[in-house]
Structure formats: structure tokens, C-alpha cells
Amino acid sequence: MDARKEGEPTPMKNRTTVDRTSDREIVVTRTIDGPARIVWEAFTKPELFKRWWVPKSFGMSLLTCELDVRAGGSYRLVFRHADAGTMAFFGRYLEVTPHSRIVWTNDEGEGEGSVTTATFEEKGGATRLVLHDLYPSKEALDAGIGATEGMPETMDQLNELVVSLRTKQ
């Protein structure tokens, strides 16, 4: 009868892998403990999407989150970061197959942006998520990763990380 606080069991955390599969491609994988149609919902409904795409630890807030998830539809995300001001990310959906596959462009990169293919594979009530980024060139990929770290404080974190990796050696 009483509302339990955070009473739900915490699901086991699954592993996130990132691989640079070629000069122009990066593949991110993760299994999510839930059916594909629910993971799909979290990807396609703005009110859900904005809750996870910008984790609190990023130190950013999402000012605009417009997702018109259908082939030919467009999206626009505008972030505000305390140090870096606002940043817009936008593009178009090339392919939308409910509960299974979304392909979108990342057009903020002025021709250097990647095309992202997200696939949802359900197995035993869990969904294996594969995000595949294809860049127009190797240099675009290098610059693209660089841009992900484009914020001053992430750069610091990156430096700290490199330092800690080297200290371990």
C-alpha cells in the first residue's frame, strides 16, 4: 500500500562497446533490458528521448527537442552548456522501420557529418542496440570525434582520462 521509494530492482548493467570498424565507421553496441517496442518509444518520443540522450553528467540542458520520426522527416536538438553556449544538432531521417531500424543524417557537420543507422534486435525480452556511424572520410570521423569532445570541460576530462590510463601503464 505504501509507495516504496525506488523499490524496483535495478537491472544488471550491460556492457557498452565502441569499435572503430574502419577508417570511416564507428559502431556502438549495448543491450537494453526491455522489448524493442519500448526501446523504440524511448528513441522516438521527444519527451522520453530528451531524458536519456542528455545525461545529467553532461552538464547540458536540452532547450529544443523536435523529432519528426518518419522517412524524410527532420529533427532538431538545441543544447545549452554553461561554458559553451548553445549548440544545435539537426538532420533528416532517411529510413524508419518501427521497432527495428532508424537511419538519420547528422547535418550540423556541413558535409562532414555521419549517417547513423540504429538497429533494434529483440531477443528474450531484451533489445540489442547497434548504432553504426558512417562518415564521408577518415578525416571527417577524426574531426567528428573531436567535436564530441568539443566542450572545454570534456576536454579536461579527456585529459584526465589519458593521464590515468598512462599512470596505469
Added chain:
Amino acid sequence: MVQYTGPRLDASFAALSDPTRRGVLEQLGRSDASITDLAQKFHMTLTGMKKHVGILEEAGLVTTEKIGRVRTCRLGTRRLEDEMAWLERYRQLWEARFDELDTVVQELKKKERIDGRAKRR
């Protein structure tokens, strides 16, 4: 010594932020070249190209060697481990996202169960 890596990495990002310098790296990935070759390929003055190569050299992305009157440029050896650090950072970004996605999905699952029970009643 550890302090060395911080500014160095910043220098790499700064070096990679310019399209000509990225082009020079791509070119050197195919073959070594002199500054004169590079200046010609990128339709640039010798002084301009020297400046770009200097920035790449400072970042450790390129090494140069002067033999006689010709300065030959080749790719530096320092690139892989930093790239691994990039990828690790990228992985952490995604991991943070997926952790939050787990929370959202668990909530939706719970809501479905409750709604399902309510409907059956």
C-alpha cells in the same frame, strides 16, 4: 612527465581543426613529402605551409627531417594511443546515455504492467 599529455592532446585537437592540416595528414598517410611538395599540392606559399606543418609537428602528428636543403615530412608515431583515449571517452558518453535509457525503459515496462493489470480488472 604525465603533465605533458594534457597540452599535447589539446594541441592535437587544435591541429586537426583545420581542413588544410587534415589534408596534409591524409597526404602524408599516402607518402612522405617535402614542404615544397605540400605547398604546391595545397596551392599555398612555402611560408604558409611551413606554419601548418609546424603546428602538426608541435602536436606530434608529423615529424620532419632536413636532408640537405629539403625538409621531408612524415606522419608522427603518436596517433594510436590518443585515438584509443578518444574512443574510450566516446564509449563513456554512450554508456552514460544508455544508463539513463535503462531507467526510462524500466519505467515504461513498469507502467505497462500496471496499465495491463488495470485493464484486466
